[in-house]
Amino acid sequence: MRRVPAVVLFAIGALTCVGLDLAYDGLVSWDRGSKFWLHILVVCAINVLGATSLNVVNGMAGQFSIGHAGFVGIGAYLGGAIVSNLALALKIPVAALKDNLSLGQSFLLLPVALVVVGLVCAAIGFVVGLPSLRLRGDYLAIVTLGFSEIVRLTVLGISADSATNPLTRAIASLGGSLGYRGPKVGEDYLGVPSVAGPFWTVGIAALAVFLALRLKRSGFGRALRAVREDEIAAAAVGVDPAKYKVTAFVLAAAGAGVAGALLAVQRDGPGIVGPANMKFDKSFEVITMVILGGSGSVSGAAIGAVLYTVIFYASEEALHQLAQAVPAFGSVDAAALRMTLFATALIVVMLVRTQGLFGERELFEKKADDGTPKPPSPSSDDATGTAKEALAS
Amino acid sequence: MSDDLLVLDHVEKRFGGLKAVSDVGFRVPRGSIFGLIGPNGAGKTTVFNLITGVYRADVGTIRLRSAAEGGREQELVGKAPSAIAAAGVARTFQNIRLFASMTVIENVLVAGELHRRAGLIGEVWRTKHAREDEHAVRARARKLLASMGLADVEEAPATSLPYGSQRRLEIARALMLEPKLLLLDEPAAGLNYGEAESLKAQIRALRDEYALTVVLVEHNMQVVMGVCERIHVLDHGITIAEGTPSEVRANPKVIAAYLGEEPTSEGEGEAGGESETAARPEAKAP
Ligand SMILES: Nc1ncnc2c1ncn2[C@@H]1O[C@H](COP(=O)(O)OP(=O)(O)OP(=O)(O)O)[C@@H](O)[C@H]1O
Numbered sequence: 001m002r003r004v005p006a007v008v009l010f011a012i013g014a015l016t017c018v019g020l021d022l023a024y025d026g027l028v029s030w031d032r033g034s035k036f037w038l039h040i041l042v043v044c045a046i047n048v049l050g051a052t053s054l055n056v057v058n059g060m061a062g063q064f065s066i067g068h069a070g071f072v073g074i075g076a077y078l079g080g081a082i083v084s085n086l087a088l089a090l091k092i093p094v095a096a097l098k099d100n101l102s103l104g105q106s107f108l109l110l111p112v113a114l115v116v117v118g119l120v121c122a123a124i125g126f127v128v129g130l131p132s133l134r135l136r137g138d139y140l141a142i143v144t145l146g147f148s149e150i151v152r153l154t155v156l157g158i159s160a161d162s163a164t165n166p167l168t169r170a171i172a173s174l175g176g177s178l179g180y181r182g183p184k185v186g187e188d189y190l191g192v193p194s195v196a197g198p199f200w201t202v203g204i205a206a207l208a209v210f211l212a213l214r215l216k217r218s219g220f221g222r223a224l225r226a227v228r229e230d231e232i233a234a235a236a237v238g239v240d241p242a243k244y245k246v247t248a249f250v251l252a253a254a255g256a257g258v259a260g261a262l263l264a265v266q267r268d269g270p271g272i273v274g275p276a277n278m279k280f281d282k283s284f285e286v287i288t289m290v291i292l293g294g295s296g297s298v299s300g301a302a303i304g305a306v307l308y309t310v311i312f313y314a315s316e317e318a319l320h321q322l323a324q325a326v327p328a329f330g331s332v333d334a335a336a337l338r339m340t341l342f343a344t345a346l347i348v349v350m351l352v353r354t355q356g357l358f359g360e361r362e363l364f365e366k367k368a369d370d371g372t373p374k375p376p377s378p379s380s381d382d383a384t385g386t387a388k389e390a391l392a393s
Numbered sequence: 394m395s396d397d398l399l400v401l402d403h404v405e406k407r408f409g410g411l412k413a414v415s416d417v418g419f420r421v422p423r424g425s426i427f428g429l430i431g432p433n434g435a436g437k438t439t440v441f442n443l444i445t446g447v448y449r450a451d452v453g454t455i456r457l458r459s460a461a462e463g464g465r466e467q468e469l470v471g472k473a474p475s476a477i478a479a480a481g482v483a484r485t486f487q488n489i490r491l492f493a494s495m496t497v498i499e500n501v502l503v504a505g506e507l508h509r510r511a512g513l514i515g516e517v518w519r520t521k522h523a524r525e526d527e528h529a530v531r532a533r534a535r536k537l538l539a540s541m542g543l544a545d546v547e548e549a550p551a552t553s554l555p556y557g558s559q560r561r562l563e564i565a566r567a568l569m570l571e572p573k574l575l576l577l578d579e580p581a582a583g584l585n586y587g588e589a590e591s592l593k594a595q596i597r598a599l600r601d602e603y604a605l606t607v608v609l610v611e612h613n614m615q616v617v618m619g620v621c622e623r624i625h626v627l628d629h630g631i632t633i634a635e636g637t638p639s640e641v642r643a644n645p646k647v648i649a650a651y652l653g654e655e656p657t658s659e660g661e662g663e664a665g666g667e668s669e670t671a672a673r674p675e676a677k678a679p
């Protein structure tokens with residue numbers, strides 16, 4: 001099989017994303033029709049980004065974090081705030097900001113916002129990763145959960161009247177339990193603009209999967225897995241567990257933050273960022289995606305995220321259709337139905353396939369443990385040679 | 394003054410009320426094969442854990458000397474295990490610690506991390522440096538695996554190997570660090586007479602080929618007496634003897650320790666559970 005140059009792949013990928021974006025723009029009406037599915041593509045992509053980033057810390061590094069939603073939430077608030085204020089500063093008309101922005105306009109707003117969000121969340125990830133140097137397993141999990149709850153409760157707990165200094169005023173401006181709706185324009189709130197279409201979401205998710213695969217296959221990824229398997233043995237061969245674990249947290253946090261920002265400013269988005277984004281069940285959702293797909297497998301986690309999202313919307317749509325045919329179904333709570341579905345799926349996975357759909361392997365990757373050697377990687381042509389020589393001598 | 398690579402001075406380690414190692418000191422000459430023996434629970438593995446930084450010595454110093462006469466000395470006490478490994482100290486573990494979910498060659502490749510120039514971004518970007526280094530590290534890993542007789546199982550999961558191969562894989566992984574000092578914790582455990590003989594030859598060959606200094610913890614006297622140039626004997630965490638193999642073998646304190654206070658060289662030596670050929674210093678050494 002000939003290798004396609006990376007530049008060509010990137011070009012094809014970018015063009016596809018632009019095409020999707022324009023297609024999205026072209027589908028005008030929101031009618032549970034084709035645009036509904038294109039919108040699901042956007043949500044899929046954001047979830048793929050969330051699962052891919054969580055997989056770095058939970059799957060590759062083996063540090064069980066259940067506070068991923070904390071980073072997603074920070075990214076959502078920060079991304080929403082930057083984009084809406086920047087849009088006003090750039091004098092994009094308020095009327096235009098109420099509607100989906102064009103791909104061109106998104107280039108004015110998103111690069112800055114995503115870079116800032118990525119860097120800020122990376123820094124916070126560093127701090128949250130520090131306890132991983134002393135704590136493991138359940139204890140570390142509790143710390144990460146504590147982090148996301150602290151963030152959520154901070155946003156919830158500080159109201160405009162109790163804000164006395166610039167910091168608390170800034171937090172109060174996030175809207176507490178009502179959610180963040182952008183800065184005030186006249187009497188009304190601007191609302192968080194709808195900026196990120198398929199170009200950004202699918203593009204960034206694909207890039208994240210690509211980078212995560214490369215990370216996993218690099219020496220760094222190998223060392224990360226070694227730390228997961230045995231910290232003492234890893235340290236004994238010069239791999240500093242602290243450095244690798246904290247780096248995993250930093251990378252995961254940056255990815256989660258960007259996912260959150262995209263969530264906040266997605267096309268046909270809610271226009272509002274609520275504290276519910278940071279609730280434990282959001283973290284649990286991402287964990288479900290990773291575990292369904294296969295913890296440690298990049299493609300597995302991504303496919304887990306897609307499956308989760310599709311089932312999520314398909315069950316809703318199915319219920320909607322069903323309720324129209326049989327009115328009695330109108331009273332079924334979609335969220336409860338969903339929870340039941342995913343809980344069942346998780347139980348089945350735990351019983352039948354503990355390692356998830358893919359285990360630690362990647363899509364199209366052969367099993368290593370069936371005795372047959374893996375297909376040689378591009379750089380390993382001399383491998384068989386050496387082995388043969390050794391056998392011959 | 395002799396040229397010593399490793400110098401332990403008055404080293405002490407307590408676990409709660411138990412003094413696992415007390416006032417132990419020895420010097421390991423550069424390029425030598427040095428034995429560290431003693432009955433079960435004597436503190437041998439603990440000494441390895443102190444040298445490699447898994448535990449921190451409560452008292453005493455552990456120094457690593459560079460080659461040049463009057464050269465730099467590095468204090469190892471207080472350093473992180475990974476830093477001590479980077480300083481050139483590699484080890485194997487008594488109860489094998491391989492990276493379970495990884496293949497044989499991946500286990501060795503991990504130990505090549507130190508010798509890479511590219512950082513995280515360079516590796517993900519696959520810069521020229523990163524690709525060159527990966528290539529070099531792989532080539533070296535293959536060579537080491539081949540020299541340990543593991544060339545044909547490179548891609549097998551590490552834990553699928555038989556016990557003896559897992560021990561050799563641990564040695565290959567340790568050598569990947571390009572260490573100055575190699576600490577082997579019971580490499581002969583579970584080997585039969587023939588295998589133990591070839592292990593002896595292998596340890597000598599490794600020392601010569603890679604210019605190593607070896608410290609060997611071992612119960613198998615056939616191996617210890619056959620391969621070590623000097624031997625240090627611990628019992629209950631205390632040094633009871635040091636000398637050449639013949640000196641140690643003749644030392645009444647050593648015999649007593651191994652035979653349970655019975656100062657005869659005959660009789661049933663109740664020396665400790667794991668290995669029977671093991672525990673007797675007077676056991677046949679070639
Ligand atoms: N982490 C620890 N916590 C408490 N006690 C320990 C610890 N590690 C070792 N010990 C104790 O220290 C003493 C020395 O143990 P060590 O493992 O060093 O012995 P050893 O000479 O290697 O024995 P063996 O030949 O059985 O391997 C033993 O009494 C052991 O129980």
Ligand SMILES: [Mg+2]
Pocket residue numbers: 437438439487
């Ligand atoms: Mg021991």
